[in-house]
Amino acid sequence: MKKSIEKLYEIAQAKSRRIIGLMSGTSLDGLDVALCRIEGSGTDTVLKLEKFATVPYQDDFRDEIRKIFAKREIDFQQLCLLNPYIGTTHGKMILDCLGEWDIPTNDIDLIASHGQTVFHAPKKQHKLSGFPNATLQIGDGDHTAVKTNIITLSDFRQKHIAAGGEGAPLAVYGDYFLFSKKGENRILLNMGGIANFTYLPATLDSNTVFTTDTGPGNTLLDAYTRRFFHKPFDENGEIAASGKVNVILLEELKSLPFFKLPFPKTTGPEVFNFEYVEAAIQKSKLTSLTRQDIIATLTRLSADTISEAIASVTSPDEKYTIYASGGGAHNIALMNAIRENLPSEVKLIDELGVSGDAKEAVLFAVLANEAVAGTQSHFGQKDGVPDVSMGKVSFPE
């Protein structure tokens, strides 16, 4: 047997594995690196987050990605160059983290690399007959594997699509395995650039687990805070708190067809971008809006669409607890608006033992663990949660 296959076989059979989960999301703020010790698989998964860091992207790296990010027309060479470049850069960032943590690379069994989403095109959005759901993550796993000398699993979303999904949200798998609690209905709400949630029933019945994107999390806030205030984001929601929600603009923004589509659905910055907001401002014929009012209105838009999505998949007399994660959980204005909208308690996922900033990276480590050591199916033919293992294997040698 080839040495690399033998090594993977040993990793799969070991009592526990050390897996580095990576996430670089739609906010382009940096690479989240979560070193996890994982024992077991499926609902028997026991995970310890040993180390976590967000390696911030340098401005020039982010600018290179922005040249093609969520754009319909791009320089194809730029896409071609970024694929290996991101793979290698992420590999270098991992080596830097391991150096800082004083952990040798051969102590790590696997890397689970999400890559960088550069375009997301579910059928509901592209509407081109004959073409499937589609999504594209770049940052090739072979390059990360060779750079780090660690077996790398990557490109998790394609199998999800091949098996009937939209390629997202993938958090649902790890959410169910790690955070389900008998006797408590839980909503795991992640607010990154885009917001999504997983509903985990108190019965633990995987047939009633549900997941969907809801629309914008921080992506519009970031775009407008960058433009008006020359800051990367509205820290703690302070700008939003100083403005007033404009109801006319809010209603115009909510009239987007995406919000009328049935759940589950997925989306991205291809839909929720600057042009969408500018068009809504034009259409509302609002000339005297302050910059603070625009940020306050966009914050309310995220809060309302998240709350309406949660309300529409839960019954009014059902008790549940929301556990928030992602950068948006630090936005006090956003969190308060969700609390005003919904009757449930809104807590931080940190209360369940995983930092909200690390959660998505941790969940990709769980997906890699399932791919090599998972033994059981869990979700049957549930809409949006195909029962498949995900991730392609890249060997360093």
Ligand SMILES: Nc1ncnc2c1ncn2[C@@H]1O[C@H](COP(=O)(O)OP(=O)(O)OP(=O)(O)O)[C@@H](O)[C@H]1O
């Ligand atoms: N202190 C803070 N106050 C307000 N917002 C914050 C704060 N810290 C982070 N954020 C927001 O969180 C964003 C980053 O969130 P996160 O890293 O969860 O997103 P992502 O993983 O890139 O996106 P996605 O989950 O859509 O792929 C920042 O761009 C910013 O808008």
Ligand SMILES: CC(=O)N[C@H]1[C@@H]2OC[C@@H](O2)[C@@H](O)[C@@H]1O[C@H](C)C(=O)O
């Ligand atoms: C295509 C893509 O990268 N989608 C992301 C994005 O960011 C949030 C939301 O939209 C979610 O559906 C997904 O990421 C998380 C990690 C997921 O798959 O669960």
